[in-house]
Amino acid sequence: MTIVRSLVLFALAALAEIGGAWLIWQGVREQRGLAWIGAGVIALGLYGFVATLQPDANFGRILAAYGGVFVAGSLVWGMVVDGFRPDRWDVIGALVCLAGVLVIMYAPRG
DSSP, rough: HHHHHHHHHHHHHHHHHHHHHHHHHHHHTTTTOOOHHHHHHHHHHHHHHHHTTTSOOOHHHHHHHHHHHHHHHHHHHHHHOOOOOOOOHHHHHHHHHHHHHHHHSOOOOO
16 A cells, blocks of 8 residues: 555656646746746645655655656656657656666665
8 A cells, every 4th residue: 555655646746746847837938927837836846745745754765766757747748738749769768767766666675
């Protein structure tokens, strides 16, 4: 159950961070205004909070593993929200990153 909780927290963190960055992007690059930027800042703050809820107490490990989640999640976000079409190298790179997440977070430690 701890692994399931951890995976759910990684997904929530990805949603908050990628969504927050996207909102700021929209506010600045697409000139949608301060409300979008403000919503993005709030979402990024939520990301920081969600990351603290991971069962593992090692900040460096959590953030290193989350980097892989962010890579894969960003490609998925781009596909769903912006119509981005990843090529095979994008997909292979994301899978490598996710394999790294599994090793960093869930490898047996003695």
